[in-house]
Amino acid sequence: QVQLVESGGGLVQAGGSLRLSCAASGSAFSSMGWYRQAPGEQRELVAAITSSGRTNYADSVKGRFTISGDNAENTVNLQMNSLKPEDTAVYFCYAVMQKLYWGQGTQVTVSS
Secondary structure, eight states: OOOEEEEOOEEEETTOOEEEEEEEOSSOOSEEEEEEEOTTSOOEEEEEEETTOOEEEOGGGTTTEEEEEETTTTEEEEEEOSOOGGGOEEEEEEEESSSEEEOOOEEEEEEO
């Protein structure tokens, strides 16, 4: 049974930083990353990283967010800097290990 455990969400003022972490049980992943979903909005990809280290970012977070991963530990982190109120959302970690798995989500709230 694959489980993803997230941590690091919270409340921060605009311009501040937060770091999200996600640890996945199970075997090696082909990719991991983060989606987010704001109230009334569709879930959107924030950042992703493959097992080879290739990264992908949403245009809205490029230059502010950095994703990193550890293949040996099956962990993925998202360093979020220069946060804006529009970054407020529930952030979901995901991992692809032959199929797609989701974490439970962690709330990120950015106050103006």
